[in-house]
Amino acid sequence: MAVEISLSGEVITARLTGEIDHHTAVGLRKEIDNSIEINMPSLVILDFERVSFMDSSGIGLIMGRYKNLSKRGANLNISGVNPRLYKMMRLSGIERIVKVDSPLKGEKFDG
Amino acid sequence: MAVEISLSGEVITARLTGEIDHHTAVGLRKEIDNSIEINMPSLVILDFERVSFMDSSGIGLIMGRYKNLSKRGANLNISGVNPRLYKMMRLSGIERIVKVDSPLKGEKFDG
């Protein structure tokens, strides 16, 4: 599991790679929060395109970042969600509070 | 595990794909022996290029075919052996009785 963080203006993009579970989420959380602390972004984009597996720890990770950013008056977006990850996002209802940006959104798993 | 058998003149080429162990060797043996029975070749080439794993059951498979063909006065060649398979072939001493044709032969595993 790895995260690649890039900064452009006031926007942080965190590109996640590999498997997200409780074991790997710890390190991801630290790296992302650390970058928020230092760079004070107005928007953070979590990019899930290269995530091969995610359990509900990934939802915990998103919720935690959402709360952290809300306190600071900043926003969170989610991108690169494939149908399998979308199944989890949908179950969690997270799309009602965070913008989930995905080409495949709702297409295959709506049933 | 699969085997693709092709015939050209008196030569049978059996192209093995996947993992060879005691479980998969049973089916391979039957298919190859069946083709020998029907086609009466003078030479059988066992091609290991697409074999991803092999334990000593693979040596048993080679030895069994060797004996079967010897009885019929026919020959057996081995081709497409990568360094990892070669380690097994070398341990078995099979190259002393069967022609093992490999570009990588002895290069990496001689120590």
Next chain:
Amino acid sequence: MADKNCFSMIVDSRSVNESFVRSVISTFAAVLDPTVEEISDIKTAVSEVVTNCIVHAYPDTIGKIYIKCNTEGNVLTVRIRDKGVGIPDVKKAMEPLYTTAGDERAGLGFAVMQSFMDYLRVYSKPEKGTTVIMKKHISVRYDLRR
């Protein structure tokens, strides 16, 4: 249709074993020729159960996680047990978004098991531990190449 097969296994409640156990179970299930979707569902549900053992059942110690699996016909059954703190009110614990852990747990573990698998039963006794039983029906595919 595959033969009946089974395995049982005991692992430590270390978080590194979350990926180990889900990969073991999905490898075991592979004989049933599941789709990529089905494998992903199984892995996710198993990951939830194992994580619960690590995070909730044995919060401050390394305990043992007991796993039993079998395939029969085209049904995979997974049974995961711990001897940890147990759950006082299982019904409440199973409500979506309910969690006793901090901000980083979503309270969705049981909801995932319920929605990704075809059968879920949870038995628990405070100070004795928890048992989760899940089943997944694997679709039968007619693949002409096989």
Next chain:
Amino acid sequence: MADKNCFSMIVDSRSVNESFVRSVISTFAAVLDPTVEEISDIKTAVSEVVTNCIVHAYPDTIGKIYIKCNTEGNVLTVRIRDKGVGIPDVKKAMEPLYTTAGDERAGLGFAVMQSFMDYLRVYSKPEKGTTVIMKKHISVRYDLRR
């Protein structure tokens, strides 16, 4: 250097479990970051032991195979036990090319374990069963990307 970790597992002596067990053990060993060569050595040796349980220990029945594995420092230890027919003369059985089975067994199982692993001990008692213990030292790599 990885933490000490362990698992134990029981599987049926069905030939379909040959690939299952070698894949489980190589997944377990993955935390030690073995090379492709080392993984291949481990898989091959494990496959030999499991096959022996299936072919020799329980020739006409389905019995249980008992597996224990641990990693400590950078050493993987694998212990595989059966309660099958046992081996009357272990020393003789371990000689290369010695086999009590037919033409299709090469008699090389023990020779492979010996040469592909760093440590091998075999304990056996007729009618009680056989225990094989193997160790493999995993090379430590210094990967700057990590």
